[in-house]
Amino acid sequence: MEHGPAPPAGPGAKLDAPPRPRPRSPPVPPTVPPRVRRPLIALLAAACLTAPLLAPTGAAADTDHGRRDALDRGLRELTTAPGGPPGAIAVLRRGTRTEVHRAGTAEIRTGRPLRVTDHMRIASTAKAYSGAVALGLVDRGSLRLDDTVGRVLPRLPRAWHRVTLRQLLQHTSGLPDYSQDAEFLALVTEDPRRHFDSRRLLDYVADRPLLFRPGSRYAYSNSDNIAVALMAEAATGRRYEDLLARLVYRPLGLRDTTLPQGYRMPVPFMHGYDVGTPPTRPEDVSEVLSASGVWASGGIVSTPEDMTAFVRGYAGRTLLSAPTRRDQRTWVDGASEPAGPGTNRAGLALFRYATRCGVVYGHTGNFPGYTQLIAATPDGERSLTLSLTTQVNKTNKPALLKRLRAVEEDFVCALLRTP
Structure with missing residues (x-):
């Protein structure tokens, strides 16, 4: 299968210069722990700080501190649960008021606390970013939601030609x-740091028909957002990274x-871990996998x-x-991966959590070493991000996922409460 030439990358094709490059962490030995290598196939398929906040008084202060303590306790219980993450951080924002909760550490070796400026892999929440690009191009008239792959x-x-941009964004x-x-x-397992041609990832399934009639049902697929990025590039002649x-x-x-x-992380970063059952020690998998194999997905x-x-x-x-x-x-019936808090429904590169x-x-996401939730109210005035430094999903840790979703719902309730 051919995709044709990549979009032009010379000075005349780029939009504005990309953000300044971030410092990179020093190289690490290219070895992958055997315990990490084996589950790659499966992996792929306590303090509260507030600023700026007005200090409540009297009964209001007791209630507010009690609420914050309960949220902190929820994060601590995640980090101490069997298979739980070494670190967890949540950011609640209401208007201009920000509240940060954290438990555990950003790096087991040093015990360094987690910070809101630490880098991390955002996993499948990146699909919302490809949605932002595609829908932004729809607003500008460069794409239409009914444009087809063909x-x-x-x-x-x-066999894929009748699929529309709308269906790609909604996983239908x-x-x-x-x-x-x-x-x-097999290639990822052989060499997790292999550099893939991101624009040819769909070649691996190019000989296969559609799994069902487009639009007839929901099925989460990483291929969808690769196709979305390729459509954005084809419609504009610009590289997806520039868009x-x-x-x-x-x-x-x-x-x-x-x-x-590549596989290296910008510094500083939260280290992501593969956490097994004690007494097995957590393995640092922050830089085990190349990002080229997931790209826009x-x-x-x-x-x-x-x-x-x-x-x-x-x-x-x-x-x-x-x-x-x-x-x-x-909205259609469908859950993000992993499922988010409450009842999930799927929109266009966006999920509704009731x-x-x-x-x-x-949107949610999971990747070796990381699990993510980003959420906001429909007006964008209130938001929540919750990040763990281990991978949690229905396949590898179903019990911990159930506990995580309960904690996420507690944070949503805190977000939505009347001040």
């Missing part, structure tokens, strides 16, 4: 998931968000601070026009 990417398999396309392909998984910078990073002031191709590196700014803009009113937001919020305390919009 019209925009005619060199992709003919039927595209087979390249990340579950046996050849792809991210122009349409997402700059409008929202994201200074510490990048889409790397999950390769972005960011910080809690930047992710807060992103979800407020994307789920709120900053990035998209009102008509495009209405399309974005057309909890016992109210509704927020956002």
